[in-house]
Every structure is written in C-alpha cells, then in structure tokens.
Amino acid sequence: MRITVAKGDGIGPEIMDATLAILEAAGAGLTYDFIEVGEKVYLSGNSAGISNEAWDIIRRNKVFLKSPITTPQGGGYKSLNVSTRKFLGLYANVRPCFSLHPMVRAAHPVIDLVIVRENEEDLYAGIEHQQTDEVVQCLKLVSRPGCEKIIRYAFEYAVQQGRRKVSCLSKDNIMKQTDGLFHKIFDEIAAEYPQIQNEHWIIDIGTARVAVHPEVFDVIVTTNLYGDILSDVAAEITGSVGMGGSSNIGEQCAMFEAVHGSAPMIAGQGIANPSGLLQGAVLMLVHLGKTKVAERIQNAWLCTIEAGIHTADIYTEGLSQQKVGNAEFAQAVIARLGQQPQHFKPAQYAEDKPLQLKPYIRRAPQSKTLVGVDLFVHWSGSDPEALAKIMHHLDQDALRLKMITNRGIKVYPGGFPETFCTDHWRCRFVGPDGVALAKADVIALLDRAEAAGVDFIKTEHLYAFDGVKAFSLGQGE
Ligand code: NAD
Numbered sequence: 001m002r003i004t005v006a007k008g009d010g011i012g013p014e015i016m017d018a019t020l021a022i023l024e025a026a027g028a029g030l031t032y033d034f035i036e037v038g039e040k041v042y043l044s045g046n047s048a049g050i051s052n053e054a055w056d057i058i059r060r061n062k063v064f065l066k067s068p069i070t071t072p073q074g075g076g077y078k079s080l081n082v083s084t085r086k087f088l089g090l091y092a093n094v095r096p097c098f099s100l101h102p103m104v105r106a107a108h109p110v111i112d113l114v115i116v117r118e119n120e121e122d123l124y125a126g127i128e129h130q131q132t133d134e135v136v137q138c139l140k141l142v143s144r145p146g147c148e149k150i151i152r153y154a155f156e157y158a159v160q161q162g163r164r165k166v167s168c169l170s171k172d173n174i175m176k177q178t179d180g181l182f183h184k185i186f187d188e189i190a191a192e193y194p195q196i197q198n199e200h201w202i203i204d205i206g207t208a209r210v211a212v213h214p215e216v217f218d219v220i221v222t223t224n225l226y227g228d229i230l231s232d233v234a235a236e237i238t239g240s241v242g243m244g245g246s247s248n249i250g251e252q253c254a255m256f257e258a259v260h261g262s263a264p265m266i267a268g269q270g271i272a273n274p275s276g277l278l279q280g281a282v283l284m285l286v287h288l289g290k291t292k293v294a295e296r297i298q299n300a301w302l303c304t305i306e307a308g309i310h311t312a313d314i315y316t317e318g319l320s321q322q323k324v325g326n327a328e329f330a331q332a333v334i335a336r337l338g339q340q341p342q343h344f345k346p347a348q349y350a351e352d353k354p355l356q357l358k359p360y361i362r363r364a365p366q367s368k369t370l371v372g373v374d375l376f377v378h379w380s381g382s383d384p385e386a387l388a389k390i391m392h393h394l395d396q397d398a399l400r401l402k403m404i405t406n407r408g409i410k411v412y413p414g415g416f417p418e419t420f421c422t423d424h425w426r427c428r429f430v431g432p433d434g435v436a437l438a439k440a441d442v443i444a445l446l447d448r449a450e451a452a453g454v455d456f457i458k459t460e461h462l463y464a465f466d467g468v469k470a471f472s473l474g475q476g477e
Pocket of ligand 1: 069071242258265266272274275313
C-alpha cells in the first residue's frame, strides 16, 4: 500500500522518523512517496507552501501522513493545513482524547472523548478585508451542507464506535444565524438517531466543562474554530498536547497528523514526544483496514507509557521511571511490539468500514424576498446624529434609513453617548412593510450615496426566506 508522507517543519522530521521506524518494525507493509511541503517551499516564493507535483502525489495515493508545518507569519502565506483539508474535501477532523491515568499525570483520571470538528468552513474560510482605517473584517461562513455532513458524521461515528452520546457545542445565543443553523441542524439530525443521547452546550461553558469534567462528554461535534481550540484543551488535560493524534476524513482522501504544531522552540533537540503523530498513524492503519498492525503498535505504545518511559513533556518525578528523547521512546515502543499492556485495556479495533453517510440532498429553493439593505460606511465623524442627517438625505420611498449601528450596537435612533464608536458604520435602509424590493432600488440608493460623497464600503442585502426575516437585528434595535 502506497501513502504520501510529509516530514514537515520544526519537530516534524524527528517525530516522523520515530513514527516510520515503529511502522516499519511492526510490519505495516507500507511504501512511501515523500513530498516537500511547508516552510522551505513557502520561503522559496510559493505562497501555498506546496507544489503542483506534490498535490498530484497526494491525490493519487489518497492517504497522507503529515507532520506539523510552520506557516510563516505575514507575507500572504496561506496555511497549508487549512488548504489541504479544503482542497481535498476532508470535512471531518476526528480527534480522540483519552487519559493514561495514573501513568501520565492528567487533569482528570477519566477522559475518553472524541472531538469531531468541522474542517472546511466557518471563520477558516480565510476571507478577510480591511474596510476602514480602524476596522478589519473576517467572514464567518456556515452552510447547510457543511453542517449536515459533519453532524451526520458525528452520529454515524458514535453508532459505529458504540458511543452513547453526541454533544453539540456552539454559540447560538450570540450568533443566531450561523451558529443557530449549526444547532438547528444538530437537532434535526439527532432526531434520526434515537439510540444516541444528544445535548447542546454553549461553547464557553462547554469548554470549561471539558477542562474540569471531561468525563461527562463522549462525542463532541462543533464548528471549525471552536473545535480547534477545544481539541488543544482536551489534548492538554490528558497530559500533553504532544499526545493527541487526528484524522481528517473526506469522501475520497484522508490525512492523518498530530494535533499539535511544529514546536520550533524544541526542534532539533531530540526531546519531542512522537506520540501525537504515532496516534495519527494508528488511526491511519485502522482506516486502511490494517487493524492487527494498529493494535500491535497501540499496545506496544501503551506498554511503554505503562513502564514509565516518558518524554520530557509528560515526565513526572516519582511517577515516571525514565526520561527519554524522541528516538529512544520509539526504540522502547519497538522493543515492546507483541506485548499486551497490564494496566491499560489492550487496544482492539473493529474492521473499520468507511462510514456510509446519506448523501446531501439540496432542498427546494425557498421564496426569497429583498426587504432592505445594510450600507456600510467609512466615516470619521463621532456624532451618530450627524451621520443620520447625511443618510436621511438618501431616503426615498423604496428605502429609508431605519437605524445606524457601530460594531453591531445601535447608535441611532436613540443611542447612548457612552457607546464608543469607530469609523465603521452600518446604515440599515428598509422598504415599506410587506413590499418586495428590487436590486434596482439598492443600485439607486448607491447612486444617491455616491452623488452625496458618502464613502460606502460594502452592502449586505436583507432577505426574508419563506417570509421569515433572515438577518440579525442590531443590538438594541
Ligand atoms: P505547538 O503545538 O507547536 O506548541 C505548543 C506547545 O506545546 C509548545 O510549548 C511546544 O513545545 C509543546 N509541544 C507541541 N508538540 C509537542 C511534542 N510533540 N512534544 C513535546 N512538546 C510539544 O503550537 P504553536 O507554538 O502555537 O505553533 C507553532 C507552529 O506550528 C506555528 O507555525 C503554527 O502555525 C504551527 N501549527 C501547525 C499545525 C499543523 O501543522 N497541523 C497545527 C498547529 C500549529
């Protein structure tokens, strides 16, 4: 079986060498195509961090084992991790987290949860713009197919793995449209799986609960950014962020990696923990149907941890027996291939059949009515009443100024003088109740704004779908 391997940056090459040595010794029977991606490629002038030839190899082999990569700061470099997940349609990022208590000091003795993180959209769409001197924007895109795919994946995963509960984490009390859609679809899909318990947590308290009471969680499904943060929290409370592996699953390809990054501060010292990448490799072997080899490696790894042979990040005086470097740790795992752990439950993997998800079916289009427009304006004044006067000059029967907000807070009519205002204003124009507007009404408003010298920076249409207003109100509207 042929897979693609990237050794990555920072500690990447050392932990990959350790992982491949264990795979080899365990008789994984894999052949590798090595590709160069990451820092060197970025710094050679390729802002994507990967060549077209490397893409071809990844797409041909379908399965990709990747070490962490350093994305250089600034300079327009695009994160290769994010683009790999999106280009290859790897919509599900699955991150199992379990404690190795009492051999590894963990924040909690009982941790056995799996984070299923949406991988393709949300704030990671990377659509950002500076709009005024003072304000930049990042678009948060959440789609029905994106939510349906990841939530269905989480429930199917729970059924396949014999898990009891799926918890949804979102912030729909604040983001009623985007996170609201995620929560709504969670409720819809949960109803199709009566045998699996379901619950919803607001992300902030949910994350706090994961940190302190991880035992109440089983499978967690959440959006991209929350999942990223949450999985580092979960990995860290098991003892070290260096312990977590993850799979990125798509309909055609899959990528396996460690949860952590390239840890440049400890690179080249030989002290990194290779466990995270090794855990990614074990997930890969199960995915490839090589369950027996996966069990051999996992059990040898558990035996090594049990024997107290620990890298510096998990080494605890009095608890650990021997502090080892990355290569010695790999040798200790290799020496224990074929052994069964005594304290930990030996690993046993079921034949991993790819999850069969119902295909996404696009619904019949809803009736969509234009009812107004938000005109975003760059204006350096400070008195909202003065801006309202300018905006009211643009009023016509079709569209009239209803309110002005600054960073979402209503400042006109009836704002508070205490509210701090930037140079970025949203002026909401709406049509008469029950009247469907035409795009020409918006174009006419823009013409009037241009003639009046208003520095408008963008518009957002206000729509009703099937008669229900589908936009958020201003805070205080
Ligand atoms: P990091 O995960 O690299 O490091 C965080 C902390 O954990 C550091 O103290 C580090 O020394 C420690 N650590 C991480 N992995 C370890 C291991 N295997 N063994 C022992 N200690 C370990 O996070 P960061 O410092 O925020 O990011 C560094 C770079 O990694 C950045 O360029 C970032 O963009 C990149 N990154 C890449 C990925 C990826 O490739 N999937 C993921 C996250 C971050």
